[in-house]
Amino acid sequence: MGKSRRNRSGAARRDPIAKEVKPPSDPELAALREAKILPVIQDLKSADPKSRSAAASAVSNIIQDTRCRKLLLREQIVHTVMTQTITDDSIESRAAGWGILRVLAQEEETDFCVHLYRSDITTAIEFAAKFITEKLQQKAMLFSNSTKAERGVCWSIASSLVSLLTALAEAGDDILVAISSNTTITRMLALIVSYKSPIENEEGVDALKTDALACFMILCEDNEKLAESIAKASDDPFVTSIMSLKDEVNSDGILACAVLHNIFASLAGSRKGAESDDGDDAVLIPTLTKAIATFNPENVISEGSGWSNPVEYQQLALETIAAIGTSLTTTMTGGASAKPARPAQNGSGPEGAEDDENMDDANDDEELAEDGEDDAEEDEDEDDEMDQEAMEADMDMVTGGDDDDNISDLPVLQALIDTTLPELIRIASSQPSNDEAIAIQGHALSALNNIAWSLSLVDFSDDHNTGIQKAWSPAAHSIWERVVSPILASDTADLTLATQVTSIAWAVARAMQSKTPLKTGEQQKFISLYQATKGSANHPAEDEDPFQSLGVKCIGVLGQLALDPCSEDLNREIGTFLITLVVALPNTPAADAVEAFNQLFDIYGNEEASYDKSVFWGNNFIGHLESSIAKARSMAKSVDKRTQSELRLRADEAVMNLTRFLAYKKKNKPTN
16 A cells, blocks of 8 residues: 655745755855845845845945855856846846846856856847837937936946847857847947937946947857848948948947948848948048057057057957958959969968879879869859859959959959058067067958968969059068068067968968069078977967968968979979978878978979979989878878868878879979
């Protein structure tokens, strides 16, 4: 017979969510908990509105303290605030509640924002955003006629919401999408940006506008849906405001430029992006250039905090210029006059060997593979034709139109070369005096790198690109002489700086080839830099791109310097260095070996080169390459497909191309 159940009618019901919190073992923390934490937690749950408001304010005052914040989190302050404080009848309590969440989001790790999102914080934000929107839009009783205290509380809530939204958007892509798709939230942000207070210098409003612009900048990045919605509302006060702000050389102006660039970039390739009269980055470059022109590396002005600090918006200006430099690739690689390459702005250099088809003819065993590759190339050609019809305007920009002698059809590129590059070169070649100046220099180098790699994609052997070449060559020459050469000559021990400069050198050499203004002995500097990477921490970790190391970039630039036409001595020196790397396998890192093979294929793929007979054959490079086949195969097999898929793919390609290359060279061996 079963046992009867115990009568639980007298048992107290427990909150299924609440957990019993044990006091901390540290006596000092336990005393702090009893004295400060438990009383305010209890008052937050009080039935008395005044007690709740006072407790919320008290929490706002103590939560900045790390120990108090951790104790409050132990007491489930987030659950209390989300379920009671931000829904309180008292607006003061709600403002304090949002302030508490704001501080927690700022001070805690990203996981905290993820937790808030999973706790449906966006629904609560939407409700609060609707309240702020109604306040800013009210007509019968203007918001400005409210008391200073009432307006202050509203602005406090709005400020906390903007700060919280920014932290949430930065915490994860799915959160960003959810926020940017919520029209109530984005409308509130837009209203804050475009709000014009009738009260002169109303406290907190200007700073809030700046923060709202910064939030919009994050939301608009790679967000075509939001960009399209903004583009459709061309007469909206928000659009009018940012178009007006973009001409101001201050934090708001640079943020407006960043917002607009993100919108333009998101709409790139879309016909909707062409519907706006001011729809390209050329309108932003003057303001961005003026901002960085004020930077003086010998007298860095670091005043204020956040966006009020000139260094902050100067850095953002450089980051935006770098992004514009990258976006040049989208246009230039879309046309027939662009040469193939691995990801340009990452400094990855040219793709494989240029004479693969001839090598295929020399290797009958791979005929089927060749046919498959030819079919794929034909499909790509058909796609290119369709793309050409759909993006005719972009094609004209790539070819420079009918006038080969100017780049007037490329306003963004022209503006960058004419106005921005001199300032980038000035900052990049400076002697930084402190950490902030070093950081600014690094951003200037990144911007130069992106622009240079975008230009390296242009096929200057095509006559249609004569205008681009004429504009770029003097600029590239100046970059080498004023940035690359001085830093090489300094024998810097800063490997981060060396990596940035080497990447720029690779891009410049790829574009200028034999016209690169190489000074005597500079090739040896790159070889020495490569040697310096041995045993250093410069090689990327497993979760990073191995082709971004200083070693790979040194190999890349040296390979470009050894291309025909170049002197026999220079070619022999660089060719011997590259052969040494592949022969040294497995002691050479896989990515370095892959890049060395690819550069060798490029350098010696053409038997008509002036140095082919005297260097390649005269120094028995073919024998050394044949001896490296087995080592190359072992190298490729040693790369884990699961953790380093790109490296394995490119290693396999290098091995395949090696056998084809050797067969081709043997077939075309020069006669005595």
